[in-house]
Amino acid sequence: MRLILVGFGTVGRGAAECLIAATPEFVRRGLEARVVAVVDPVVGSVARPAGLDLERLLRMADDGEPLDRHPDAESVDDPGALFDADVADVLVELTPTNLTTGEPGLGHVRAALAAGLHVATTNKGPIALAYPELEGMARAAGVALRFEGTVMSGTPVLSLCEQGLSGAGLRGVRGVLNGTCNFMLSRMEEGAGYDDALEEAQRHGYAEADPSGDVDGWDAAAKALILANCVLGADLRLDDVERRGIGDITAEAVRAALDAGETWRLVARVERGDNGWRAAVRPEMVPRSSPLGALTGPGNMLVFETDALGEVVISGPGAGRRATGHAVLADLLAIAGHGAG
């Protein structure tokens, strides 16, 4: 597999680390994953058909050295020319999420699918905003469109639904999908005020400088939308997701919940309503002893309600360079087996 990595920030470098660590797993499966180009607006873009040295690129990027100083490599003037089945087999799209336009990821994914490349992405924008279109393009081209990292940052929930829960009669799903909010609510349970909890989340690197994507529920809404459309077969848009953030939750409300043996969680839900699937993100009080109530810190959790198995619960890290990098790996292994199931 010849890969193009677009985006070489935290997620891109985590993916490169996972690719290096997973070399034995690829070899065991008789596979080779060769990165033929890396494209990034900040650290530079570089191509080498024989394969780039990822360890070297990681050192260069961490040291602030422009990537096109990689030996025997060509610098890239027109990244779009790389989206070509003669150049690469898979686009690995790792640019940051934009939930308004989907760009630049959406353009990259469209161009790659149009050129007959498989796509693996951790970018929520294109999947949340344009899944039906992109899925149709992938089907028409006979390639795979994979996006494990978009919902639980590498904890393999999408493959769980596709494989192990297939045929179990999925009736709905609920859970905690934003680690920043869960960390803040956990700290507020322990007595911190909202502003202190937010400041602490920023210090840990969970929350962005502009935290509105997290605390206003946009991030969780995009993930709920992806679950609804891609797993449960709904046809919703981001505007259809009922959305309320955690900004109104006061220290008093947190204390009152604790006195009742409950706790606040920002809960995402996808469930069947009278008029088809409904998705919502809003603060809910849940029993402290319930799985969602027991989830503290920046983790994520989903509870799948099924006919055959009752409730199946999965939890894992909500973020992290290596975690999201692992999602790319899982997608690549699935792409390697594409055309099979």
Place this chain on the structure above:
Amino acid sequence: MRLILVGFGTVGRGAAECLIAATPEFVRRGLEARVVAVVDPVVGSVARPAGLDLERLLRMADDGEPLDRHPDAESVDDPGALFDADVADVLVELTPTNLTTGEPGLGHVRAALAAGLHVATTNKGPIALAYPELEGMARAAGVALRFEGTVMSGTPVLSLCEQGLSGAGLRGVRGVLNGTCNFMLSRMEEGAGYDDALEEAQRHGYAEADPSGDVDGWDAAAKALILANCVLGADLRLDDVERRGIGDITAEAVRAALDAGETWRLVARVERGDNGWRAAVRPEMVPRSSPLGALTGPGNMLVFETDALGEVVISGPGAGRRATGHAVLADLLAIAGHGAG
């Protein structure tokens, strides 16, 4: 896919119910699963190359009517003659677990693999006692050997390891794998004595009339062994699994744990020791607020420790007719995609 179902007790009938419920999922994937024979020493054995009517067989079995009264069907004098690639594609082996000899399941699985049939089984005996031999036979014959139902009764942990966690760097796993013991320990936490908790577990149908397989840790040990050998690549035998049951846990010990904010769980562990992989099943005190401590009732849970994702936790039902039946379905869908990944 032409299927032979061997074993038409609780698990076999649950599998039949799941097959009926999953017909749309099979159709969606362009598959057909046709049961050409059902073999059971109690309710009778019957074959029909054009396919048996599962709804009718379920009614007959529940009514105590011999299965060979199914219309247009042949009764089966020599079940062994069915294990033939001209007759069937998949053996679905659902007889009860025997951890001493593995029989009758082991003989069924060997005969099917030798004849070039795929195998899907919920029977822990053959997998716990003879996995290396059976896996070698399956590889030589180019067929699949699947056993999702052996570890968490349908909660898809084996496919999770095989797919989503592949390449994540699995360092070890621990968890609660016996629902009977977890139910009993949960009731003892609530004040019940050991004998009352056991009697209640039997009344709910969680525990057998002879509960030693559960309370002495044999069932959990077999499951830990399957995780060790089939997921983590160990080469252990059942005797290598350190095993202690819950029989020594007194009401006083339960109270003392609660006073310390902890609770007893029968914990199965597979982890690296100085001399390779080690597996153990023993009662452990765990914090009540930890995932294992918060798991009450007859459920099961596994905590996977990984390099890339840290801890990934999955929980689901520990037993149940429909749950174990779902495992068969997951195995069949994987078999349908066999040869691919």
